[in-house]
Amino acid sequence: MAIATAAGQGAIAVIRLSGKNCFSVVDLIFQGKKKVSEAKGNTILYGSIFEGDQLLDEVLVSVFKSPFTYTGEDTVEISCHGSQYIQQRILEVLIQKGARLARPGEFTMRSFLNGKKDLLQAEAVADLIAAENEASHQMAMHQMRGGFSDDLSKLRDDLVHFAALIELELDFSQEDVEFADRDALKNLVVAIRKGIGKLLSSFRLGNALKNGVPVAIAGEPNVGKSTLLNALLHEERAIVSDIAGTTRDTIEDVVVLEGIRFRFIDTAGIRETKDTIEQLGIERTFEKIRSAALVLVLVDITKTSIQGIEQVWANINQELRKEAELVLVFNKCDAVDADLLKEYSTRFREAAVISAKNGLGLDSLVAEMVARVGKKPVKGSTVVTNVRHYESLYKADQALEEVLKGIEGGISNDFVAIDIRKSLFHLGEITGTITSDELLGAIFGRFCIGK
Numbered sequence: 002m003a004i005a006t007a008a009g010q011g012a013i014a015v016i017r018l019s020g021k022n023c024f025s026v027v028d029l030i031f032q033g034k035k036k037v038s039e040a041k042g043n044t045i046l047y048g049s050i051f052e053g054d055q056l057l058d059e060v061l062v063s064v065f066k067s068p069f070t071y072t073g074e075d076t077v078e079i080s081c082h083g084s085q086y087i088q089q090r091i092l093e094v095l096i097q098k099g100a101r102l103a104r105p106g107e108f109t110m111r112s113f114l115n116g117k118k119d120l121l122q123a124e125a126v127a128d129l130i131a132a133e134n135e136a137s138h139q140m141a142m143h144q145m146r147g148g149f150s151d152d153l154s155k156l157r158d159d160l161v162h163f164a165a166l167i168e169l170e171l172d173f174s175q176e177d178v179e180f181a182d183r184d185a186l187k188n189l190v191v192a193i194r195k196g197i198g199k200l201l202s203s204f205r206l207g208n209a210l211k212n213g214v215p216v217a218i219a220g221e222p223n224v225g226k227s228t229l230l231n232a233l234l235h236e237e238r239a240i241v242s243d244i245a246g247t248t249r250d251t252i253e254d255v256v257v258l259e260g261i262r263f264r265f266i267d268t269a270g271i272r273e274t275k276d277t278i279e280q281l282g283i284e285r286t287f288e289k290i291r292s293a294a295l296v297l298v299l300v301d302i303t304k305t306s307i308q309g310i311e312q313v314w315a316n317i318n319q320e321l322r323k324e325a326e327l328v329l330v331f332n333k334c335d336a337v338d339a340d341l342l343k344e345y346s347t348r349f350r351e352a353a354v355i356s357a358k359n360g361l362g363l364d365s366l367v368a369e370m371v372a373r374v375g376k377k378p379v380k381g382s383t384v385v386t387n388v389r390h391y392e393s394l395y396k397a398d399q400a401l402e403e404v405l406k407g408i409e410g411g412i413s414n415d416f417v418a419i420d421i422r423k424s425l426f427h428l429g430e431i432t433g434t435i436t437s438d439e440l441l442g443a444i445f446g447r448f449c450i451g452k
Contacts, residue, residue, distance in 0.1 A: 002095055003103040004088055011083035016091055018100060019076045019108060024064070027077050029098045030091075031062060037077060042066030050081065052094045058087050072108055073115030113433060120433025121150050124387060128211070135260030136210040140384050149383045149390075150432055152200070156193050157428050163189060164421045167414050187408050190401050197398045200385050205324065206374065207386035209294050213255055213264040214374050217289045219317055220299035225332040229299060229357040230254070230267040233367075258367050261374065266293065287320050295326045295373055297366075302331040302341075307348055326373040330366065332357050393427045400424035 005017040018027065024038040031037055033048025040046055046062045058081045065076040081087055096102070106127070113123045125145035132138040143149070163186050209215075218226045234256050252267040266289045290296055298317050300310050314329060321327060329352040334342055336356075346354060353369055355362035385391055400423035407417045428434075 002092070002100040003108070004092070005078065006083075010085055014081055014083045014088045016079040016081065016088065016095070017076065017103075017108065018079075018095070019070070019072045019074045019103075019111060021075060022099065023075050023077045026095060026098050026100050027062065027079070030094050031060075031079075033062070037062055037064055040064045042069060050079070050091055050094070052090065057090050057094070058082055068115075068117075071117070072111040073117045074111060119147075119150050121153075121390075121431060122147060123433075125149075128386065134210075134257040134262045137262065137386075139260075140207060140210065140386055143383065144386075149385075152196070152383050153428055153432055156196050157425060159189055160193060160421065160425060164418065164425060167418045167421065183408055187405065190404050190408075194398055194401050194405075197394050197401070200383065201391065201394050201398065203383070204385040204388075204391045205294075207384035208388070209374060210261060210384070211386040213262040214295060214370075215264045215266065215289075215293045216295045216297060216370065217266045217268055217293035218297045218299060219268050219290055221301075221305075221313060224299045224301040224305075225357045226267050226299050227252075229297070229330075229332065229355075230265055232357045232360055232363060233258070233263075233265060259371050261371060263370070290317060290320045291322060293322075293325055295328065295370060296321060297328050297330050297370075299330045299332050301333055302345060302354075303333050303336050307345070310345075310349065328353060328366075328369060328373060330355060335359055335361055390431050393430045397424045397427035400427065 002016065002018045002023075005015045006013070027037045030050050030052070031046075031048050032051060033046045035046060037046065042065055044064050046064065047059075048062065049059050050057045061080040063078040063080065065071075065078075067073060067075050070076040079091065081091060092102070109118070109123050109126050112118045113120060118126075122145050125141050128137065128141035129145055132141050167186075218229055220226055230252065234254055253264060255262060255264050257263070268285070268289055296317060298314060300313065305313070310329070314327075318327060329349055331342075331345060331349075331352050331354045334354045334356050335358075342354065346352065353362060353366045355366055357363075385394065400420050403420040404417055404424070407420060
């Protein structure tokens with residue numbers, strides 16, 4: 002039993018109960034034209050909740066019968082008024098009648114244990130609840146509807162078949178027979194590793210889209226970094242000043258652009274300085290550059306020479322992570338003549354040209370940022386967003402690499418079979434075919450109580 006709606010006061014609150022005795026427990030406090038235990042599945046009853054003779058609230062009770070429910074068990078949802086006092090009183094009465102409070106994620110865990118969802122789909126429920134943008138919502142829906150599970154099932158099925166043949170060979174080891182064609186097994190392992198490789202390579206994009214793409218806005222002082230941050234956020238988040246060194250610490254904020262969540266970081270201007278505080282800010286700038294997935298190198302096109310641009314680019318580029326993206330941005334394009342703008346744009350063809358102050362070119366810059374982080378996931382495609390899934394895929398791939406080495410090296414079936422079992426084990430960990438109580442506790446402990 003738990004409150005399934007958000008914490009706090011609202012118009013309506015929903016209290017959910019699940020289990021074999023939930024109908025009889027609610028019957029003890031509910032009065033309507035019909036008892037809950039006598040109602041058909043997928044029906045709603047109107048009535049009142051009483052504590053003894055005291056009326057607590059008028060409610061609607063939704064009745065769902067096993068196995069056609071979220072948990073696979075009999076389920077009741079009491080829709081009461083949203084007063085926190087009313088919610089707590091109803092919970093107290095239900096506890097007195099034999100119900101107990103649910104643990105975090107227990108409803109979804111029961112759904113998994115009762116075969117309504119595999120572990121991937123169950124985890125996707127938490128991702129769906131936490132989705133704050135189109136991309137993360139799309140990925141969670143694909144996973145919850147079984148898209149990722151189907152991909153893994155295709156990878157596992159043929160491997161299970163070959164594993165069975167090799168195990169059969171072990172049973173007939175004295176007969177010197179071969180049931181599993183080694184060339185076919187080798188080709189299969191290569192194909193499976195290719196599929197796993199695609200999933201592994203999607204993790205960087207999936208993790209960034211789920212948690213927000215970290216974007217550092219870097220450059221020399223007074224090039225318009227704070228102005229650009231304010232323009233992208235559509236609010237005066239950072240102080241804008243003509244005085245060099247105004248930004249002495251990083252400023253961070255989040256905004257969703259074209260369905261993708263970006264975490265923008267306005268950094269201190271990069272220059273030589275004897276100011277201790279400003280120098281600390283510049284050191285933090287380079288820390289943020291090293292941790293960013295995307296860095297916007299902002300240049301004041303009215304003041305910087307081609308040599309100056311190349312120097313700034315080189316200084317920042319050497320601090321960049323190997324997999325990070327770098328975008329050169331010419332700011333204040335409205336303040337230079339067309340010939341100079343053409344000259345710079347010809348020299349630096351991939352540079353974005355904007356005026357942060359007037360909003361010119363911002364749409365093109367956002368489109369470039371979306372393209373650089375890998376674009377939005379293709380609808381219906383699987384993108385790995387969970388580090389647990391990534392780890393299991395990586396271990397499965399490593400085991401398959403050992404299978405290939407074993408086949409090519411002509412080692413005995415015993416060792417090939419062990420490596421195949423390892424790979425199947427790690428793939429099974431993802432969907433919950435292989436589980437432990439500790440793993441389930443860690444996963445479902447992240448859920449809210451009422452889910």
